[in-house]
Amino acid sequence: MTDHEAPLSQEREHGGKPLLDAAEQHNKLVRVWGNPGGLRVLTVVNHTAIGRYFMITGAVFFIIGGLMAMLMRTQLALPGQDWIPPHIYNQLFTMHGTVMMFLFAVPILEGVALYVIPKMIGARDLAFPRLSALGYYCYLFGGIILMTSVVLGIAPDTGWFMYTPLSDAVYTPGLSADFWLIGITFIEISAVAAGIELVVSIMRTRTEGMTLQTMPLFAWYILAMSLMIVFGFPPLILASILLELERAAGLPFYDVLRGGDPILWQHLFWLFGHPEVYIIFLPAAGIISTILPVFARRPMVGYRWVVVSVISTAFISFGLWVHHMFTVGIPQLAQAFFSVASMMVAVPTGIQIFAWLATLWTGRPVFEVPMLWTIGFLVIFVIGGLTGVMLALVPFNWQVHDTHFVVAHMHYVLVGGMFFPLVAGLYYWWPHLTGRMPSKVLAHWGFWLTFVGFNLTFLVMHLTGLLGMPRRVYTYDAGMGWNWPNLVSSIGGFVMAAGIAVVILDLVLHGLAGRRARINPWQADTLEWATATPPAPYNFVSLPKVSGRHPLWEQPDLPETIAEGRHGLTSINHGRRETWGTDPVSGRIREIIHLPGNSWWPFFSALALAFMCIGLLAKVYVIALAAALVALGLLLRWAWENGTHPAAAPDGRTAAGEPPLHSRTFDGPGLWGMGVTLLANGSLYMSLLFGWFYLWTVAPQWQLPEHSHLHWPLLLAASLLMPLGWLWLRRLIARLRAGDDARLQQGLWWLALLGCGQCLLLIAGWWRSALVPGDTAHDAVITVFLMYTLLHCALATVMALMQAWRARRGYVSRLAPYEPLLVEYWWGYSAVTTMVSFAALVLWPLGWGGA
Structure with a gap:
């Protein structure tokens, strides 16, 4: 008998029934998987807790960004107002865009994915739980660093896109731009970490029998989003590093007189910036593709077509970045190419929209609260898509570039395309998160106030832009014809804010004291509803085998049989946190992945990196270097506890009939993690190569x-x-x-x-x-x-x-x-x-x- 075949316990099934009762098995699992309280809550690495942290923190930043928007709409409500000084207004629109794009949209969607994906694919946790925790603390500390600039009155004021040369040391002296560059780079580490985590978890930790062809659509959307983060965020990280080196050390990457080119910043920024739109849209669309079949009471129409369209959208989105640069003087051939590419991306998006409509048309729709937000999304996103096709036409783009028309389009696509599905998803998964149901009355009030207020704000803003009002102006004269459109937009903004406040009130109040939710209250089809609500930290007592795309519709008794321990991986006496390691294509079990437990290493590593950022901001490079060395030491000490180290695998044996632990094989999630990390690294390196050859061939004074x-x-x-x-x-x-x-x-x-x-x-x-x-x-x-x-x-x-x-x-x-x-x-x-x-x-x- 080999080591991995040696029996560890008698917790095997006998006659179809587990030897342990449910309470005893739950207590054993909690002893291994439980989350500590008190100060040690900072050591928690469980994906359910980390996903909640991301969502709560993202919601706080959303409220901050929304308050900034309300201040700007108040300023623009009437002509000639100057109660907000120009420099404060510049800080407001810069920080509003920065907060909404970097501190709210991507992190909160990643939080939803971190919470839902392991449960949906039948895993007990993500592949690298401590990496998720590190990502969260990098996000939290980076956000705090960035918001500190607001408190100190030195917030960045050059726009959330930080165009050079406006953002260089000559035109923006002081620390305001440095706060943006260092804080955002720190936050990007979090996004890339979550992207790596989600890619590997989806590919390698699905439950037995869940093939790529039967994987839930939401997992496909999150897989595409995560790979886009891996490839799309490094160009911005490189651009920010180069600009900070130029500001702090005088290295002239964007300085024309010394051989640089400010347009290089735009290329690197929009190499990130346009995939970013679809990085935000795809998980939101994944929520729609999850909710619609449940409430249409039928499977999604055209599953394979939807998967192909998701992959196509992710691929095409990397070829659109120059359509943000039509007015900077690029060659006409490039304008034509990127104009066509910008219109091409509407094709896979249209496939998804038609699949959603066909699912509704052929189903028996039940209009619960999540469906309100879903229908609202369909209306608003189609409008945003139509104006997107208009902006893809170069002559029209020239006319409305940097006007309020572009602001309106961006909000229809990003807010309509992301916020409405997000709220639909929150209402859908709220019983899972809290075990309680929201209020239908407050939910309807919240939806209609938000929907009406949104369209009042941004539909009219298209007209404001066509009338010639430029974006980023803090006031305007009364005779320009912009008076009533701005007033309507401002009123609509406050109506929308009231609707969002009602939604938040509903979720918080009824999450704490609402009506208890029954098991699987929406009669959903995916595995996350086979867990307890709210879920235990281990998700599943036993890991099921599935054979189709709708496991809870095909096997309605799964919640009971999982809780009774009638499926796989029920042994727990070894003290390890375990989940299946499966083949990325077939879903066949290959090994048992043993997962790390709660640890201080992620928190202290992120804290050391935060001190490094503070040292760089203060220009005290000795502190920055010392903090970097401390962070490296902590990360190495963290890495020492991996593999066969007793802290990572208390007992290297597995029960008879079970596969070996991944650390005893030539395969495992770490190889995938390193591979995906190197893809991100390679994206940064290719961006550097692009910059080198771009300057050689384009820079006017190279x-x-x-x-x-x-x-x-x-x-x-x-x-x-x-x-x-x-x-x-x-x-x-x-x-x-x-x-x-x-x-x-x-x-x-x-x-x-x-x-x-x-x-x-x-x-x-x-x-x-x-x-x-x-x-x-x-x-x-x-x-x-x-x-x-x-x-x-x-x-x-x-x-x-x-x-x-x-x-x-x-x-x-x-x-x-x-x-x-x-x-x-x-x-x-x-x-x-x-x-x-x-x-x-x-x-x-x-x-x-x-x-």
């Missing part, structure tokens, strides 16, 4: 040195060592796969030594290159490339050292061969990017004929 500054022999030697290390590591892993770990520890020590050698060569090559990054964009970009390569080399070296030490402690061996593959992924990626960087920095200029 300056080249007469002779190359680069010491290419040292850099070439450094570039060749990384692939050699990668090949060496692959050889060690091949021996490990053959069951030979005799030389593993020694080989890893040699690998670490090779990494140290490469780091030294890079430092020497950088030193000998005599770059002057403050003088030209050419040298500044090369400096960033070298920093990027050195950072990856250093991390690869640290990983090798850590693996060697873990092999010495017995945490890595032929019986636990999982972790070296993670290091191989990093070394392989670093090898490729190092060689590409050498080609771009040394060989490209030679081929161009330059320096």
Whole structure:
């Protein structure tokens, strides 16, 4: 009998009935999965709690952003008003857009996904619970840092898009833009972390039998959204880093006189900014595709067509960014291409709309409260889509660019396309969150006030824009013809605010003291309604096997049989948090994924990163460096407890008939996590390459040195060592796969030594290159490339050292061969990017004929 077949307990089914009663099994599960109280609540990593934290924090920021909007609408209600000074108004519209886009829309939708997805796919938790917790605290601390600028009266005032050169140190001195750049970059870490978490969880932790073809539509939407975050957010992270380097250290990436180009910021920003629209829309549309079949009392029409349209929307959305830049002077061929692409994206969106309408038409609709918001969404989003097609036409775009017409369109698409589905989803899942039902009376009042107020505000704003009123003006003269449209918009804004207040009042009051919800009150079809309401921290007593797209319609007794322990993975005496690890396509069980428990590491790691950001803001770089080193130390200590470490897997055995733990195999969620992380990393690197070639070919005063500054022999030697290390590591892993770990520890020590050698060569090559990054964009970009390569080399070296030490402690061996593959992924990626960087920095200029 192998180790993983040794019996651990007698908690197996006997005669179709569990040996343990429900209360005893619940108590055992709570001892392992329970959330502590008091100050230790900061250690909680459970996805239900973290999802709630995201949603509550996002709601607070939404209220703050809404109050800013009300102040602006009050200012614009009548002509000639100046009770809000111009500089305060600039801060208001900048922070309103920033809060709604970065602190509300994406985080609260990620919170919904973090809460719902594991339950919907039949898992006990997400694949990386501590990563979710780290993401939340980065979001919270980043939001606090950003809002501190408002309290101090130095909020950013250059617009939520931070266009250069307006946002550089010359035109925006002081700390206002720095708050935006550092705070938003910190928050983006949270978004990317959640994106990685959701991709891996959806692909690798679905319950037995849930194939890609039977996966709930909401999971498809969230998978697409998460991959878009992974690819779409790094360009903005890079753009923000480059602008902060320009402001703090004088590196001229966007300065025309020194070879930069301010239009590069727009390209990098909108490479993020337009996918961002669909990053917000897709999960909201996923909520609609979840709710409509439930209340239409029939499956979604055209499941496969909807899936294809979701994937197509995600893909096409990355080819639209330039339609935000039609007026900056781009070539006419590019304008034509991006105009066509902007209209093409309406096709997959139209497929989804027709699928929703067909589902309603062929079903037996029941108009409960969530359906009110769903129908409101359909009306408003279609209007926003029509104006979007209008803006895709270049001549019309030129006429209304930077007018209130664009403001109206954006709110119809983003507020109508996101907020209405969000509220529909909150009403739909509120009984699940709280165990109580909302009030129909307050819900109807809240909907109609919001719907009427929204259309009063923004439908009229289309006319205001067509009459020529520019956006971002704090006042206007009485004779412009804008008086009554602005007054109507302001009245509508306050009506909408009253409706939202009623919705919040309803959810809070009836979430605390409403009528108790019965099991599955909406007669839904997906697995989240098979849990208790509100759910236990472990979600499911036993993990079911499913065979179709509508498990609760096909197996109505699932809530009872799951609670009785009649399905899989009921053992708990080992003290591990476990969920199935399944094949990403077929849903076949491959291993048991053991999950980490509650921990202080995510909180303190995020806190250290927050102090690093504060040090950067205060320009006290010693504090920033010290905090960065502390954060690195905490993250390494956190990583030490993974794999076969006793804190991660108290007992390495599994019960007879069960698959092995993932840390005892050559597969597991960590490999997927590293792969998706490297996709995000690669997106940032490709954005850097794009910036390099863009400046070479477009920047009007690109300056080249007469002779190359680069010491290419040292850099070439450094570039060749990384692939050699990668090949060496692959050889060690091949021996490990053959069951030979005799030389593993020694080989890893040699690998670490090779990494140290490469780091030294890079430092020497950088030193000998005599770059002057403050003088030209050419040298500044090369400096960033070298920093990027050195950072990856250093991390690869640290990983090798850590693996060697873990092999010495017995945490890595032929019986636990999982972790070296993670290091191989990093070394392989670093090898490729190092060689590409050498080609771009040394060989490209030679081929161009330059320096």
